[in-house]
Amino acid sequence: MCRWMAYSGSPIPVSELLLTPKHSLIDQSLHSTMGATTTNGDGFGLGWYGIGDTPGVFHSMEPAWNDRNLADLSRHLVSPLVFAHVRASTGGAIQQTNCHPFRYRNWLWMHNGLIREFATVKRDLAFAVDPSLYPLIEGSTDSELFFYLALTMGLQDDPLTAVERTVGLIEDTGHAHGVPDPIQMTVATTDGTSIWAFRYSSEGVSRSLFHSTNIAMLRQMYPENSLLHEVSEETRLIVSEPLGFGSVTGNPLASTQARLPAS
Amino acid sequence: MCRWMAYSGSPIPVSELLLTPKHSLIDQSLHSTMGATTTNGDGFGLGWYGIGDTPGVFHSMEPAWNDRNLADLSRHLVSPLVFAHVRASTGGAIQQTNCHPFRYRNWLWMHNGLIREFATVKRDLAFAVDPSLYPLIEGSTDSELFFYLALTMGLQDDPLTAVERTVGLIEDTGHAHGVPDPIQMTVATTDGTSIWAFRYSSEGVSRSLFHSTNIAMLRQMYPENSLLHEVSEETRLIVSEPLGFGSVTGNPLASTQARLPAS
Amino acid sequence: MCRWMAYSGSPIPVSELLLTPKHSLIDQSLHSTMGATTTNGDGFGLGWYGIGDTPGVFHSMEPAWNDRNLADLSRHLVSPLVFAHVRASTGGAIQQTNCHPFRYRNWLWMHNGLIREFATVKRDLAFAVDPSLYPLIEGSTDSELFFYLALTMGLQDDPLTAVERTVGLIEDTGHAHGVPDPIQMTVATTDGTSIWAFRYSSEGVSRSLFHSTNIAMLRQMYPENSLLHEVSEETRLIVSEPLGFGSVTGNPLASTQARLPAS
């Protein structure tokens, strides 16, 4: 329903991630080949770390492919850790507060997938959010509520356990309401230092997700790609679909959590 | 914080209400003289009854004064019952789902004022909304939650009692959290046949509200105003501020409910 | 590059044209099957005749498929003559002044196609516009300039000749600058009484265009379609792609002008 990418490594202009690759995330907003929908034109979001303690966030209701501000900003922002997301709404309103990545303090969160029959389970899930966090929910999406549940479950202390417990709560709540296969997800979250990525679905058929494991191998495969040769050994990329400047690894993530060291 | 107007009577082009008067609601979006803020530029909303069972709603994030779609639509829509609202946000996001009037089936609702320390009481109030209505809340405003509470309290059966009970709940909840003067409000609601308007504040100093009681008197006072001479005897207007084509009645509403017969 | 439809006949809610058909124009904004591009998400426009001398126009920068105002308005507007257009930009800015249909007094104009190498010929064409019309050009598209050239050439007096002369001017100007195949077009224009539709391309391979010639035949072919049975004998529909509730006629327009009687 959406497409996203997460980058961690040598500081680079965001445009190298968003604009330059042949099958960039912006191209995927118009021509996704592996997503549940071809068009991801219901808004866009960018999160990046730079100056200050909290990441910057840019949210737009417009399709990414023609957003001039996005194109201009991405050429002028340099960052070592970038989240970007193109949205295909499953019914929720098109508004900036429904755009990913969501931010809480130094954390970012983005999600591809859905909580099934969300209208049925929304109230129960909303009241499971910590009362001090509840008023911070601004939009109407399952993805943002998922984030605040994970924060409630201890995301800031132990992301793996928190997401695992949150998924368990969502599945239990769904099952209590008779919802089959309550969740479908790929998720990325970061505290500005590490990135955690998750791929899971109640029915066992999860959305695509790819991650780079070995920059040296990529350089060998794509000797003409200058970006790959300039970034550090620790650079990592996690994407819903390969960007086409080198198909990342071609290995879809298993339905488990991947913890990436970040620069 | 906002300005609104409600019209009921002979079907007229909406532009006669929004554009033609000297101190129209659109003018008030830029130059409010009696509101808590001079500028009401944080979105706009129009609700009107015409064909079909439910009213039409047009919501815009743009300031009303320069919204060409609004100007054009208002010249082409004819309606016997119109709600219009210009917003001055007290912090909530600028998005269409935060624009008044809010709609549920054949009902419309709009509000000027605020629920004080909303972040403190929001969760308790949201929990009081009927579970079947809860997932319909799309925005993040106090005003929309107020509407769904009133629906929960029986707005569709007995508006006066429902609003009274809702205000009581909001005050009780506020007091339980130590919030002084929990609510400040003028509200208009309609089922498409009647309009109910309310003016109240916990501290006893309510926002301005005016209503016309006697079209004959207005005609005598403003003989040059052709609109006033064409509409029926039952035509009524309720406004945050007089529109300047005849100062409505000049009598602010008491802090009580007014029920208007509608055509 | 775009898709459009023009309706003339019995007054109907605009939603019957935009929302109800299986392959409606809104569906075509996301899944065009016969257009130069699959996605037509770079804005939307609606023009309709109702009260007053000039048509109403609603322009939106957002993709049509998720525009709630558009969905709501279309359910509440009843009109005997409707133009609607979804845009796929060929580079021009996404802004309301670049959305079709364009309006001048009682006239509307919409265009699918392009003036080739527009940057090269724009200045020469702009200065061929009547000086009294020139300052009314608000956007940056080839399509709007094409309209003002046609007005300059006498569109209001003799549409067929004016469009023919304008196409000639565009081709001459293009050839003078060495532009091969200067124009590709389907165009619809109306004065509120008649609709004129044109299909032409310099290279002789024009964009798709369909029109209904015989409502009786359509009724026979699609006995289950209630809309077709309620409208008058004179009702006509011209579309870039069949709407799928009855494939209109299946006969693409010849590269000639079609003049339709309007109710």
Next chain:
Amino acid sequence: MCRWMAYSGSPIPVSELLLTPKHSLIDQSLHSTMGATTTNGDGFGLGWYGIGDTPGVFHSMEPAWNDRNLADLSRHLVSPLVFAHVRASTGGAIQQTNCHPFRYRNWLWMHNGLIREFATVKRDLAFAVDPSLYPLIEGSTDSELFFYLALTMGLQDDPLTAVERTVGLIEDTGHAHGVPDPIQMTVATTDGTSIWAFRYSSEGVSRSLFHSTNIAMLRQMYPENSLLHEVSEETRLIVSEPLGFGSVTGNPLASTQARLPAS
């Protein structure tokens, strides 16, 4: 009609200019005290120099006071040369292509004021733009056309002479059409190294403009302002209205050109 500010000096977060000052440009968008209009809510623009040869530009149709992207970006962008502008339209469409600052290669341009009776003189002025520059005009404002005329007159080689000649052309063209007092302006332009600011009006009563001449004096006057103590000696600020963290100099610019050395 608008308000703007130009900053040149030590690299600082843009938020120090836009958000921190008491009477910041964002505050002026809502409460201008010295402008022709109190509200400057018809769009916003930011231009800044950083990486790359051309400046970044962020244009928004929304009022600056509630634009969350603007607030977020300004906290994450650090720049030694910043242009910012809040718009109050004098009739032109609210669209990004009408937002200042305008950009051509490494140059930025912004304007407060107007070319009087623009519809009357627009065509003649547009005709005077160099044919190679003409197709780059994207919006419909007098200010953008003014910029392209100045580029035509040699802005990149000799800004003072080019602006002087352009103002002369605008006045001559206005007078030829019987327009009294053809131009009212404050203008700032930059090539990324120097800033040139102009204040002029045909009638001799120009819009307010202030510039800082001596950072040492400002530090003495406002010992508590930490920003003023951190920036270099060469830092300069030019503003439509003082920002209120130190009233800049209090000396309005004479109706002449001021050339500022930039860091």
